[in-house]
Amino acid sequence: TMSAFVAVAFALAFTFAPNVFVGLFTKDEGIMSQTGKLMLISSINLFPRAANIIYGGNIRGMGDTRWMLGTQAFGTAFVVLAAWILIFKLGFGITGLFLAVFLDETVRALLNGYRFYSSVRRRVREIEVSRGAA
Numbered sequence: 001t002m003s004a005f006v007a008v009a010f011a012l013a014f015t016f017a018p019n020v021f022v023g024l025f026t027k028d029e030g031i032m033s034q035t036g037k038l039m040l041i042s043s044i045n046l047f048p049r050a051a052n053i054i055y056g057g058n059i060r061g062m063g064d065t066r067w068m069l070g071t072q073a074f075g076t077a078f079v080v081l082a083a084w085i086l087i088f089k090l091g092f093g094i095t096g097l098f099l100a101v102f103l104d105e106t107v108r109a110l111l112n113g114y115r116f117y118s119s120v121r122r123r124v125r126e127i128e129v130s131r132g133a134a
Helices: 001-015 018-022 029-061 066-091 093-133
Strands: none
Touching: 001 018, 001 029, 018 029, 029 066, 029 093, 066 093
């Protein structure tokens, strides 16, 4: 819940005042003209990224580090391929890179969320069975 509130706050700030944030790093008008859509994508990306951080930490805490390594390797390959397609084949330019990262975070958030909840359900069943047998 706290993560969602922080993500909403930054999403609103990035959406309604992108040049304030980009202005901290550059005054180049060419770059600043592109920031609106890039900051919007970045702000929306905060939600699946936060889910990945939360689910990933929980999955690692449950001892399933191989799963996290696998999804990270998948994510790296996915971003490279998706960015290449979006940037060069579909002509999205730098926006394609931001979209590729967003798609990667979203896919991995769904996969990690499913893995986490299925692991929790499995462990709860194991505990219930062991208590019933005792």
